[in-house]
Amino acid sequence: MNCNKDSVNHELNLYFDNSATSWPKPEAVYRAAELQMRQMCGNPGRSGHTRMLEADRLIYRTREALAALFKVDDPSRIIFALNATDALNIALKGFLKTGDHVIFTALEHNSVLRPLGTMRRNGLITTTMLPCSLEGYPDLEFLENAYQPQTSLLVINHASNVIGTVAPLRKMIESAHKKGVKVLVDAAQTAGTIDIDIADLDIDLLAFTGHKSLLGPTGTGGLYVKVGIDLKPLREGGTGSHSEIDLHPESMPERLEAGTLNSAGLAGLLEGINFIRETGLDQIREHETALRRSLREQLMEMRQITVYGPEEAAECAGSLSFTIRDTDCGEIGYILENNFGILCRTGLHCAPLAHQAFGTFPGGTIRLSPGFFTKAGDIQFLINAIREIVALTEKG
Amino acid sequence: MATNCYVTFPTIFYAIRAESLLKQKDFTFKMVPVPRSISSSCGTALRCACPDLSKIRQYLADHQTEMEGLYQLEEDGFKMPIVKELQSDELQ
Numbered sequence A: 001m002n003c004n005k006d007s008v009n010h011e012l013n014l015y016f017d018n019s020a021t022s023w024p025k026p027e028a029v030y031r032a033a034e035l036q037m038r039q040m041c042g043n044p045g046r047s048g049h050t051r052m053l054e055a056d057r058l059i060y061r062t063r064e065a066l067a068a069l070f071k072v073d074d075p076s077r078i079i080f081a082l083n084a085t086d087a088l089n090i091a092l093k094g095f096l097k098t099g100d101h102v103i104f105t106a107l108e109h110n111s112v113l114r115p116l117g118t119m120r121r122n123g124l125i126t127t128t129m130l131p132c133s134l135e136g137y138p139d140l141e142f143l144e145n146a147y148q149p150q151t152s153l154l155v156i157n158h159a160s161n162v163i164g165t166v167a168p169l170r171k172m173i174e175s176a177h178k179k180g181v182k183v184l185v186d187a188a189q190t191a192g193t194i195d196i197d198i199a200d201l202d203i204d205l206l207a208f209t210g211h212k213s214l215l216g217p218t219g220t221g222g223l224y225v226k227v228g229i230d231l232k233p234l235r236e237g238g239t240g241s242h243s244e245i246d247l248h249p250e251s252m253p254e255r256l257e258a259g260t261l262n263s264a265g266l267a268g269l270l271e272g273i274n275f276i277r278e279t280g281l282d283q284i285r286e287h288e289t290a291l292r293r294s295l296r297e298q299l300m301e302m303r304q305i306t307v308y309g310p311e312e313a314a315e316c317a318g319s320l321s322f323t324i325r326d327t328d329c330g331e332i333g334y335i336l337e338n339n340f341g342i343l344c345r346t347g348l349h350c351a352p353l354a355h356q357a358f359g360t361f362p363g364g365t366i367r368l369s370p371g372f373f374t375k376a377g378d379i380q381f382l383i384n385a386i387r388e389i390v391a392l393t394e395k396g
Numbered sequence B: 001m002a003t004n005c006y007v008t009f010p011t012i013f014y015a016i017r018a019e020s021l022l023k024q025k026d027f028t029f030k031m032v033p034v035p036r037s038i039s040s041s042c043g044t045a046l047r048c049a050c051p052d053l054s055k056i057r058q059y060l061a062d063h064q065t066e067m068e069g070l071y072q073l074e075e076d077g078f079k080m081p082i083v084k085e086l087q088s089d090e091l092q
């Protein structure tokens, strides 16, 4: 998107693409990121002076806030990464060994499918795709029969970024653990809207991104790594400690964090998490579920429209997908933006296998993702716009 | 002449964790750059009065905080201090 002042009038836009990145952010997020750049030096961990210590403290507090949010008692097990993609790469490439077998769901994002695809093509691993129903639920019976002696990892997308279906995490984790298989959860779509109790669910690895429902800036995200799991670091370099030896430190979190961290971004992320804590995750979830329910019901009233995913809004998070009979999704997205100022996302949403499962490949869907700052009136405006478009398509 | 005790840490994560934990309690200490006369993996150390060292070390050990070394320094202005490395079992 071109954010040149003259070409975009933010006041007129209605934003329905929170699954891509959340917007707007809480005011405190913008302020904290700016303040961090203005007042504190940017190289945490590198020297003892007070400005840098301030940056170190801020990073520690952000880690602690994430640990509290995910119910992890040791914050050193949360490492920072660029985004969910980066965290998933760190997890997959650091965990998998030659000869391993991996099971992943059909709902996975390309940030899982592509690293796994590369490793498979290079002959390092073998994989099995766990199919899912039209509503986006993984086939648990298939899962029971998919384990092999070399299976080391099950990868689960916590919520589909196409239709929003939330995976039955607990059942899937219990199934994997019974076979001695570890579980990597992609929480890109759920961290910040769904309560994730890592300790209670017994999750082994969890990747999250800061710029979606956690309401932070882009360039933030991370990975939770359970005690006892040692990932081979993807990157090695400066950490501010043990500088005299050319051996990357063993101690977490530094082991998986080489280079200067994004302290301005993390300052913003901390405020995003604080906002969530103060507002209450339940409140956020309730608001988003109500919006989704209303959106879905009104879309379903139009006979030319197919809505994908579970009927019950409470079983979903984030994205809702639909198509209009005999129309091209990209074209509808273009009209929504140009005629109505409504921003959404059309196409395959980096999840080609999910679209194959829903029968929407290769045309894709129109994806709507309201967020916490979306109002009921925005939904009404959106529905009216879609009604107008549908009427137009009827005329031909 | 002054006698001070120091705790060093393997990484800045643990230095800040120590500070954060101890601040929530009534411990008296200060985070300082590691004195040149001792060697440490991490550039920030904790300085405290020597009679408090044992309590502080125990509290950190009980709260998942890795430490690297414990030291007692006889400091005299800009002169090189006299350094004594302490073992945790020597502390009362």
Ligand SMILES: Cc1ncc(COP(=O)(O)O)c(C=O)c1O
Binding pocket: A019, A020, A083, A084, A085, A086, A108, A109, A111, A157, A159, A160, A161, A186, A188, A189, A209, A210, A221
């Ligand atoms: C399910 C899922 N996984 C991973 C990602 C990647 O997130 P990021 O772009 O922050 O790396 C996304 C979003 O784009 C997603 O929806």
